[in-house]
Amino acid sequence: LYSLRLNLLNKKTLLFNICMSHISIFIELTRLKKPIGFMLLFWPCIWGLTIAYNFQDKLNQFIFFTLLFLSGSILMRSAGCIVNDIADRNYDKYVERTKDRPIASGKISINKSLIYVFLLCGLAFMVLINFNYFTILLALASMPLAFTYPLMKRFTYWPQLFLGITFNYGLVLGWTAINNEINLAPIMLYIGAIFWTLGYDTIYGFQDIKDDEIIGVKSTSIKFKKNPKIFIFISYLILSISLVMVGIIMNFSKIYFLSLLIPFFHLYYYQVYKFEKNNSEKCLNIFKSNNLLGLIIFINLLIGKIT
Numbered sequence: 001l002y003s004l005r006l007n008l009l010n011k012k013t014l015l016f017n018i019c020m021s022h023i024s025i026f027i028e029l030t031r032l033k034k035p036i037g038f039m040l041l042f043w044p045c046i047w048g049l050t051i052a053y054n055f056q057d058k059l060n061q062f063i064f065f066t067l068l069f070l071s072g073s074i075l076m077r078s079a080g081c082i083v084n085d086i087a088d089r090n091y092d093k094y095v096e097r098t099k100d101r102p103i104a105s106g107k108i109s110i111n112k113s114l115i116y117v118f119l120l121c122g123l124a125f126m127v128l129i130n131f132n133y134f135t136i137l138l139a140l141a142s143m144p145l146a147f148t149y150p151l152m153k154r155f156t157y158w159p160q161l162f163l164g165i166t167f168n169y170g171l172v173l174g175w176t177a178i179n180n181e182i183n184l185a186p187i188m189l190y191i192g193a194i195f196w197t198l199g200y201d202t203i204y205g206f207q208d209i210k211d212d213e214i215i216g217v218k219s220t221s222i223k224f225k226k227n228p229k230i231f232i233f234i235s236y237l238i239l240s241i242s243l244v245m246v247g248i249i250m251n252f253s254k255i256y257f258l259s260l261l262i263p264f265f266h267l268y269y270y271q272v273y274k275f276e277k278n279n280s281e282k283c284l285n286i287f288k289s290n291n292l293l294g295l296i297i298f299i300n301l302l303i304g305k306i307t
Contacts, residue, residue, distance in 0.1 A: 026116065029085065029102045030078035036288050038077040040200075041167055043294030044193045045069035048174025048186050050301045051250060065131075065177055069170060072127045079120040080146060082113050087150035095211040135176045142169045157223035160205070164197030185249045192242025196290075199235035202228060203271065204287040207280045228277050236267040243297070252304035259303050263296045 031037055046066060053062050085092065085103045092104035102108045128139055146166045152159035171193055175186035198220065205212070205221030206228070213222060224231040243263070247256050270289060276282050 025102050025108050029082055029108065029113065029116065030120075031081050032074075032078065036291050037081070038073045039291045039294065040197075041077050041170065042070050042073035043291075043298060044168040044190075045073060045170035045174045046298050047189060047193070047301055048171035049177065050174075050298060050305060051185055051189065051246065052175040052178035053305070055306050061178075065174075068127050068130055069174060072124055073170065075120050075124040075127065076146070079117050079124065080149075082117050082120075083147050084150040086110055086113055091215050091217060094215050095208055097208055097211075131173070131177050132180050134180050135173050138176060139169075139173055142166065153217040153219060155218070157218040157220060159218065160198050160201040160220045161194070163201055164194035167197050168193035185246055188242050188249065189246045192239040192246075195235040195238040195242075199232045199239070199267075199271070200287055200290045202232055202235070203275060203283050206277045206283045209277075225277070229272055229275060232275065233268070233272050236272065240264055240267065243300070246301075247304055250304060253307045255307045256300060256304035259300045263293055263300060266293050266296065 027033060046069060049062065049065055049069065055062075082103075085101055088098070089103045089110075092098035092101050098104060103110065103113055128136055131139075145162065146169075149159065149162045149166050152162045156162075168190055171190045172182065172186050176182060202220045202224065205219045206225075209219075209221050209225060212219060220231065221228065240260075240263075243260055244257070246252075247260075266289070271286050274282070275286060
């Protein structure tokens with residue numbers, strides 16, 4: 001009897017260890033321990049939602065939509081990470097920073113990874129159907145671009161542009177979720193957000209630039225490696241202009257325009273002036289600081305709406 005109980009205990013322990021191993025691989029595969037990815041996807045959504053929402057109404061809908069966009073950002077970013085790793089599996093194993101990723105290192109098969117992708121997309125669709133039909137159609141129209149982005153680095157030095165178009169698409173969806181139509185304000189802010197992504201992902205790309213050049217993948221980091229600060233400055237300048245133009249279009253108060261000095265300081269001093277292309281650790285820290293910048297811009301837009 002004691003032997004039987006011990007055998008059952010060992011089987012339960014083995015099963016538990018297997019489950020924990022799969023959970024660990026899933027978390028690693030979807031980068032859930034690195035929230036910067038889904039937060040950079042989320043901030044444009046809340047920007048679009050903020051400029052669209054009438055804060056004289058009850059906040060219930062705003063809070064509900066915020067939670068939906070946060071959930072959708074986590075789910076779609078997780079699915080996107082898996083698709084990216086499948087596409088880049090033969091490149092990642094030659095890059096120091098990515099060689100231990102689950103697919104590149106063989107910890108999980110492509111078939112199992114695809115199952116996770118379909119499950120995550122299914123859950124994301126359940127989130128999406130809470131919006132109006134126009135928003136649903138716009139979101140579905142963006143899917144081909146979202147899942148072909150990982151291939152762009154093979155053909156063009158501008159994969160960050162495609163990332164920006166895809167990653168900030170939620171800004172338009174945030175607007176249409178409230179207004180069920182598109183006008184100049186979200187389009188202007190969307191363009192600025194695209195160049196925001198161009199800037200911060202160029203900074204991010206300098207971590208892997210040596211490996212990327214060896215294996216032959218392309219990026220704006222490589223294209224502008226001689227004078228990256230100029231390109232990053234221009235990208236952030238377009239973001240800055242878009243924030244000013246949105247304030248003008250939306251007829252925001254002077255307080256909004258004064259508050260823009262805070263994100264501008266962050267962009268041009270901390271991200272451009274302090275940037276060192278040969279310092280990988282600093283590049284990563286500057287990239288991560290864009291989570292704070294996303295929050296600051298959200299607060300700026302909120303100030304514009306309520307003052």
